[in-house]
Structure formats: C-alpha cells, structure tokens
Amino acid sequence: MSGRKRISILGATGSVGQSTLDLVDRDPDAFEVIAVTAFRDVEGLADVARKHAAKVAVIGDQTLESELESALAGSGIATAAGAQAICDAAAMDADFVMAAIVGAAGVRPVMAAIEAGTTVGLANKESLVSAGSLMLEAARKRGVTILPVDSEHNAIFQCFDHERPGGIASIILTASGGPFREWTREQMRDVTPERAVQHPNWSMGAKISIDSATLMNKGLELIEARYLFDLPPDDCRIVVHPQSVIHSLVEYRDGSVLAQLGAPDMRIPIAHTLAWPERMETPCERLNLAEIARLDFEEPDAERFPAIALARSAMEAGGARPAILNAANEEAVAAFLANRIGFLDIAEIVARVLNGYAPNAPQTLDDVFAIDAEARAHAQQQMESLAA
Ligand code: NAD
Ligand code: MG
Secondary structure, three states: OOOOEEEEEEOOOOHHHHHHHHHHHHOOOOEEEEEEEEOOOHHHHHHHHHHOOOOEEEEOOHHHHHHHHHHOOOOOOEEEEOHHHHHHHHOOOOOEEEEOOOOHHHHHHHHHHHHOOOEEEEOOHHHHHHHHHHHHHHHHHHOOOEEEOOHHHHHHHHHOOOOOHHHEEEEEEEEOOOOOOOOOHHHHOOOOHHHHOOOOOOOOOHHHHHHHHHOHHHHHHHHHHHHHHOOOHHHEEEEEOOOOOEEEEEEEOOOOEEEEEOOOOOHHHHHHHHHOOOOOOOOOOOOOHHHHOOOOOEOOOOOOOOHHHHHHHHHHHOOOHHHHHHHHHHHHHHHHHOOOOOOOHHHHHHHHHHHHOOOOOOOOHHHHHHHHHHHHHHHHHHHHHHHO
16 A cells, blocks of 8 residues: 555443554554544544544534633644444544444444445444444445454464465354453452452453453354354363463364463554564564463353353344343443442343343344343343342
C-alpha cells in the first residue's frame, strides 16, 4: 500500500483502543487517524483526537455533545454524538477499522464498517457472538476481511491454512484459567469486583476481566471461533494454559499441531492486524523460552466454571441462543460490578435466562436487538427474584 494507512478506532479510550494508539504513535509515518469514538469519556476522547490529529471525534452519549464540542473547539476536528454518529464514523472512508467497543453496543458500528467495505480488526467479540451469522454474511457479500484481534483468534488466524481448511482437524483455544483457577466455589462465593478484575497475566477493561474470572470469556471466544473459522462445534476445544505463552493452536488431520506464541501483550495481535498482510515492529517483550522453562496445560473444570458449558450448549443450539447468552451475561456482569449480585450469581443468572424461553433464530439485525433486549429484561427479572 502506498501512503499512510488510514485507520479509525471505535472504543479509542478503552484498553484495546489505547494499545492500538500506542502502536500508531510509534510509527506516525505509517498511519493516519480518521475517526475516534468513545462512550462517555469526553476528556479522554478529546486528548486522543488532538494527539493523533483525528479528522472526527464521536462521543456515544448524546448528552455530552456540547461538552465534546467545547473540548475540541478551535482544533479543526469535527465532532458528533450518539449511536448513529458512531456508525457514521465507522463507515467513513478508511483502510482499517479497529472495532474495540465493549459489548453488543458494537454490533451496528461493526456492521457499518463492513457495509462500507473496510477491513475490520475485530476485538469486540460480543458483536460476533450476538450477530455472528449476519455479520459474516455481510462480510462475505462485501468481500470484507475480518482480522481477529482477540489473542486466541489472532493466533488461530496465523496458524490456519485458509487455502486448505479441509486439512484442519480442530482448533484449540488456550485459557489462562483467570484469577480463580485454583479456587473452590466456596472461596469464589464472596469475591469482590475489585478482586475479580485482577487478572494474573493480562491488563484489560473491567467487563472482559470479569468474564475472564468466570471463564465466560472463554465461552464467548468458543462461539467467536466457531463463527470466524466455520468449524463444527466438536472441533472447537479449550485447554487451560496458565502461563499465557501459547495463545492458541490449530491441529491438522495428519497430527501436526501449529501454535502461535508470544508475550501476553495485546499489542502483538493488534500489530498483526494493523500491519496485515505485512508485519511491523512492536516494543513488546520478546519470549525467552529458556527462562520460561516450562509450559503447563490442564482440562478446564466444568463444575467450578459452569460458564463454559453454558456457552458450549448455546453454540451447539445456535439460533438466538448465543445472543441471549451474551445479553444475559452483560447484564449480570454489570450487576456484579455494581455490587448488586454475587460472583457465582453471574453464571446462575445466565443459565436461568437461557433455560427460560426459546425465541426464533434472528433473520435481521433488528431481530438480534429484539432478542438482546428481551434477554436483558429476563436477566433483570431473574436478578430481582434472586434478591427477594
Ligand atoms: P474497555 O472497557 O477498556 O473499553 C471499551 C471502549 O468502548 C471504551 O472506549 C468505551 O468508551 C467504549 N464503549 C463502551 N460502551 C459503549 C457504548 N455503549 N457505545 C459506544 N462505545 C462504548 O474494553 P476493552 O478491554 O478495551 O475491550 C474492548 C473489546 O475488546 C471487548 O469486546 C473485549 O472483549 C475485547 N478484547 C479485549 C482485550 C483486552 O485485552 N482488553 C482482549 C481481547 C478482546
Ligand atoms: Mg482472548
């Protein structure tokens, strides 16, 4: 590609957004920032927009429109507010969109980028879990490449023979096991949000940190992988690997297993998508295998971490189930972070919502949002009955 790569960053103030901008910052001759978006952090967004000389800055919360305007007055950077404005920013002419919004709130912006024909770096796994079939169909129609940013899926993408997928027997997602890998359920009962967000290997946003503690993150990733790599559910597997050095593996029919390794630093998979199909330098720590000395693996414990089985059954059932699982989980995690429910209640709420009813498979994005809204209402009801 000649000239600078023009990129937009959705969720620019978050953990993945900031890691992306850190890389962009180190190579200003390679990238030009078009649009940046955030939900409520006006100051953070204005800083990012100025620092990277973005063309447009968009705040999701409509009520903050004039605050953003004042923060960027005189900068020459255009401003806008609201959910539709984020979609418009996602659809701006660019070479690459980093989709780093958290939650199903990312569905429409990701679709807008796909429909504009732009290559998407997808960190926002919830959007794929909620609307995977529709999203991939739109990408196929438009000839859009979706590059997975999630470290496991990025690892699989790098090891996957995209030309000859028939040779692949299975994909194996690694899981660190989270902060409670060795805890009993009794010990997990009383953990606080402050404790649960402390991940042993990765530094991430609050929602994914809680998902990593319940292992729902791995469940969501299983569904994400099934959509991205189009394998039967039985061929998508999980192994716990506490050191987070191997980020995932692809097993071939002849018994060969290819793995991608690296320091647990999101800037490595982000750099892979930013530079793709080329490679770029990163400041990330290099692996010293002799120092690491050993790598451990174990089966995930389905009894202590019921989220994995919930996600697997939602993946196998397909239809509306993955969107219900995701929406119920988003509500339960938010309630846990607000100290409204306990840690073990998160998976319990998701299980109750999934077992409560069975809507039809979504045919359109509007169907997805109706399913999402209904599942959130069910989750709220379940949480009230839990508290009663
Ligand atoms: P974060 O909470 O740090 O950042 C989220 C970003 O999304 C922020 O910029 C926020 O302003 C924006 N946002 C939140 N709600 C929004 C809404 N309703 N509308 C518009 N924008 C909204 O999250 P994160 O850890 O950076 O994760 C982002 C996504 O990437 C998640 O889907 C997560 O699962 C995935 N992911 C993150 C990591 C990681 O290391 N952090 C790794 C793999 C995948
Ligand atoms: Mg991951």
